[in-house]
Structures are given as C-alpha cells and as structure tokens.
Amino acid sequence: MPLPCLVNTLGMRFRLVPAGLTRIGSPLDEHKRSVTDLDRRSEMIARPFWMAETPTTRREYLAVIGECPSHFTEDFGGHSGDTCLSSECPVESVSWNKANEFCERLSRVPAERQAGRRYRLPSEVEWEHACRAGAETAFSIGTDLPSDCANFDGTFPYIDGPPGTYLQRTSPVRSYCPNAFHLFDVHGNVWEWCADLFCPDALTSAAAAPRVLRGGGWHSYARTCRCSARDAGEPDIGYFDQGFRIVCVLEAD
Amino acid sequence: MLSPGFYQRYQRSLIEPDWAIDLRHILIIYDLLSSGMFRHALEIGAHYGASTCAFVEAAEHSSDLRVTVCDSTITSVVRELVQRSAAAPRCQLLECDSFEALQQLRERRMPVDVALLDGSHVFYRNATEAALLRCLGTRTLLLHDICTTSHDRYGRNHEFDGPTKLLERLQSASGWFAVEDSKLRDGERTEGGFALVTRNREIWERAVEVFSAWTSLPKADLRRATGATDQG
Numbered sequence: 089m090p091l092p093c094l095v096n097t098l099g100m101r102f103r104l105v106p107a108g109l110t111r112i113g114s115p116l117d118e119h120k121r122s123v124t125d126l127d128r129r130s131e132m133i134a135r136p137f138w139m140a141e142t143p144t145t146r147r148e149y150l151a152v153i154g155e156c157p158s159h160f161t162e163d164f165g166g167h168s169g170d171t172c173l174s175s176e177c178p179v180e181s182v183s184w185n186k187a188n189e190f191c192e193r194l195s196r197v198p199a200e201r202q203a204g205r206r207y208r209l210p211s212e213v214e215w216e217h218a219c220r221a222g223a224e225t226a227f228s229i230g231t232d233l234p235s236d237c238a239n240f241d242g243t244f245p246y247i248d249g250p251p252g253t254y255l256q257r258t259s260p261v262r263s264y265c266p267n268a269f270h271l272f273d274v275h276g277n278v279w280e281w282c283a284d285l286f287c288p289d290a291l292t293s294a295a296a297a298p299r300v301l302r303g304g305g306w307h308s309y310a311r312t313c314r315c316s317a318r319d320a321g322e323p324d325i326g327y328f329d330q331g332f333r334i335v336c337v338l339e340a341d
Numbered sequence: 342m343l344s345p346g347f348y349q350r351y352q353r354s355l356i357e358p359d360w361a362i363d364l365r366h367i368l369i370i371y372d373l374l375s376s377g378m379f380r381h382a383l384e385i386g387a388h389y390g391a392s393t394c395a396f397v398e399a400a401e402h403s404s405d406l407r408v409t410v411c412d413s414t415i416t417s418v419v420r421e422l423v424q425r426s427a428a429a430p431r432c433q434l435l436e437c438d439s440f441e442a443l444q445q446l447r448e449r450r451m452p453v454d455v456a457l458l459d460g461s462h463v464f465y466r467n468a469t470e471a472a473l474l475r476c477l478g479t480r481t482l483l484l485h486d487i488c489t490t491s492h493d494r495y496g497r498n499h500e501f502d503g504p505t506k507l508l509e510r511l512q513s514a515s516g517w518f519a520v521e522d523s524k525l526r527d528g529e530r531t532e533g534g535f536a537l538v539t540r541n542r543e544i545w546e547r548a549v550e551v552f553s554a555w556t557s558l559p560k561a562d563l564r565r566a567t568g569a570t571d572q573g
Binding site: 122123124159181244286287289290291292296298307309311312318319320321322324325326327328329 | 440444447450451452464465468469472473475476477478506509510511513514516517540
C-alpha cells in the first residue's frame with residue numbers, strides 16, 4: 089500500500105514516513121563500513137513525518153530564494169541536451185545555512201502558512217529511517233548499489249566487479265528507482281544536509297561546527313552512498329555535490 | 342631561515358624514492374609552517390620523513406608551533422629525526438591509522454590548524470580525513486599528489502585519486518582559497534602536484550607569495566639554499 093502523499097503549492101511532493109522503532113547505523117562487519125558511521129542501534133521515531141520525495145530541485149530553490157547556485161552552469165533551465173541544465177536536477181552548492189533559509193522562507197510563503205505547513209531539515213535519524221524504508225542492508229535496495237540504480241562514481245563499485253557509469257554531474261531527480269517509501273535519490277546525486285551536528289564535541293565555535301550530510305553524491309564512491317554513510321560539512325559552505333531534502337510539518341499535527 | 346646544512350642534516354629523509362615529495366615542495370611547507378600563522382600542524386603520512394623535515398625544522402624556528410606526525414608505521418629515520426630535534430618536546434609521533442590519530446586528537450581536545458594529507462591517496466579515506474579534521478577546526482589543508490589521475494607519472498591511476506578529488510571538491514565552493522604547483526621540471530618530481538587550500542584569506546595570500554618564491558627558483562639555486570652539494 090503506497091504511503092500517503094502531500095503536494096505543496098510549489099508542487100513539491102512529500103510522503104508520510106511512518107513512525108515506530110527503526111534500526112539505524114551500520115553493523116561492525118558491514119562491508120566497507122566507515123569510522124564515521126553511527127553504530128547500529130534502535131531508535132524510536134515518535135511521530136510520522138512528511139519527507140520530500142526528492143532532494144530540492146533547482147526549480148524549487150529558484151522559486152523560493154530567487155537565485156540558483158550551480159557548479160555546472162549558469163544557463164538555468166536550458167535545453168542543450170545536457171541534463172545538467174535541467175531545472176529538475178537537485179540544487180547543489182548550497183550550504184547548510186542556505187538550506188535552512190530555504191525552509192524558513194518557504195514556511196513564510198502565504199499559501200503555505202494558510203495551509204498550516206512549515207518546513208525544516210530532517211534529523212539524521214529521520215533521514216536514515218526514511219532512506220532505509222525498512223531495509224537493514226547497506227543500501228535501501230539491498231546489499232549492492234549498481235550504477236544503474238543511482239548517480240555516483242561507478243568507477244568504484246561497492247562489491248568488487250566491473251566499473252559502472254560515472255556521469256560526473258548531477259542528474260534530474262527521479263531518474264532512478266525510488267525506495268520502498270517512494271523516495272527518490274536517497275543514494276547518490278547530491279549529499280543531503282541534516283539538522284544535526286556531525287560531532288557534538290567539535291573544537292570550533294558553535295556557529296562553525298560541522299553538520300551532518302547523508303546519502304552520498306555524484307562524486308562519491310558507492311561505499312559512501314550507503315544508508316549509514318555520513319559526511320561532515322561546514323555550515324557556511326556548499327560544495328558541488330551538496331544539496332538537501334526537506335521535511336514538511338503540518339500545524340494540525 | 343633554514344638551518345645551515347639543512348640538506349646534509351636531513352639527507353637520509355631527502356634521498357627518497359621517485360614518488361616522494363619534491364624538495365621544492367618541502368621548502369614550501371617549511372616556509373608556510375614557520376610563518377607564525379599556525380600553532381598545531383599535523384602530518385598524515387611520513388614514511389621516510391621527507392616532509393617531516395619541514396615540520397620539524399619549522400618547529401625549531403617557531404617556538405609556538407606544535408607538530409604531530411602520524412603514520413601507521415613510524416620508520417626509524419622519522420623517529421630519530423624527531424627525537425634529535427631541539428623541538429622534540431613540541432613534536433609528537435602517533436604510530437597509528439590516520440582515523441585513529443584524528444580521534445585521539447579530538448579526545449585530547451587538540452585543535453589542528455593545518456594538516457598535510459599524504460598518507461592514503463584513496464578518495465574515501467581523504468574525504469573521511471577531511472571530515473574528521475573539520476571536527477578539529479582545521480581550516481588549512483596541504484595536499485600532495487594532486488595530479489594522480491592526470492599525469493603519466495602515476496599512470497593516470499584512478500585508484501589514487503583522493504587528493505585530486507578532494508581538491509576538486511574544495512575548489513567547487515566559494516570560501517576556500519587554493520594555490521598549487523604541478524609544473525613538470527626536469528629532474529624533479531613536482532609534476533605530482535602540491536596544493537594549499539585554506540578558508541583564511543591571509544594565509545592564502547602568504548601562501549601565494551611562498552609558492553611563487555620557491556617555484557620560480559632554478560633547481561641549482563634551490564639546492565644551494567638548502568646547502569646541498571653536487572654530491573649530496
């Protein structure tokens with residue numbers, strides 16, 4: 089049975105990710121596990137939440153912020169045949185601060201306020217719960233990530249084997265199959281900002297403390313696209329493989 | 342100023358296999374570290390100590406500089422190099438994996454101002470090192486072998502694309518400043534490439550001067566500056 093779907097005034101689609109006990113992090117024996125992974129543990133998701141079906145696209149970002157950063161081209165929305173020009177590619181080169189600004193500004197759009205919707209970044213527990221969609225394997229689709237299932241550096245596959253495709257750029261969202269919660273691009277394309285600090289004991293000022301990124305991007309090896317893989321990013325910097333996916337909160341909830 | 346007889350002093354480390362860091366880049370590291378802009382410098386990947394010379398020499402000339410050298414195997418050459426230095430009390434050796442070293446530094450609450458990444462050249466490792474360094478407040482990175490995927494010296498080997506990909510990623514964002522040298526020079530190994538990337542404009546401006554000074558010097562002058570003889 090498909091998860092309930094919500095569409096906001098921008099046409100962004102959200103799926104109601106169920107609450108409940110979830111297993112996050114990787115077991116110590118997971119193939120190509122990283123020291124930055126969270127240890128495998130159970131977490132309780134207290135309430136269901138509306139997770140965007142895709143990372144925020146360039147079209148959506150432009151509509152809210154009024155400009156659209158991109159490493160690839162300034163020719164926004166072009167039709168040259170290079171899919172990187174697509175307004176349906178995820179926005180990239182966006183910092184954590186900018187991602188939060190997007191949420192705040194979208195929450196202030198009159199039609200959104202009227203509908204009682206506000207927006208935020210997911211916590212990393214929510215992100216991994218949504219990414220896994222019940223799977224306890226390295227990837228939401230199983231124990232491997234072939235390069236026809238996600239946009240990443242296929243030169244370095246997860247399970248040793250022949251190299252796959254490496255597009256060297258973002259691709260339009262929904263180009264690959266969704267996970268069981270009908271969320272697209274949970275592996276690869278762009279790393280996705282989460283609300284959390286990467287390391288609570290960082291030796292930096294609070295404002296500069298690195299934040300969590302999840303999911304891997306077009307520039308990543310397969311191993312760093314695992315459900316439990318994490319990266320850290322400076323909150324004021326956006327790299328060419330960093331975007332974000334938002335959560336919609338209904339005031340009625 | 343380098344110690345008189347720098348080359349002779351560190352000769353055991355400077356005579357290195359073909360893939361080692363070039364003398365020209367070692368001198369760039371020395372000048373940057375002794376500029377007074379850093380308080381704790383971390384070297385990841387020491388091997389026979391070619392770049393360790395620059396770290397130790399800089400610590401001798403900058404009383405505020407603390408140095409940490411990390412490698413999964415600390416060779417006897419590196420151990421002696423550090424132990425015999427007048428700056429030895431401010432230098433520590435960590436014989437462990439870089440991830441473990443970075444974890445130890447975090448537990449000991451030791452911020453790192455600048456780090457040389459020259460251990461593993463595999464991207465996922467370098468990216469993870471960069472992530473862990475962010476927790477230590479590191480805002481300046483030195484990257485050796487940034488041309489592994491583009492130069493014949495490495496057989497255009499994508500297995501060692503870490504420094505290349507990390508530099509690409511850092512340079513994709515405004516907010517990082519970079520300067521690099523990867524010029525092919527006869528009889529040198531500079532074409533492997535060496536770069537500084539920093540969040541600090543002042544450090545970058547100084548680095549541009551340092552890179553310019555050492556990269557414009559003919560090799561003979563370079564050797565003279567270090568006290569190397571024709572035999573050395």
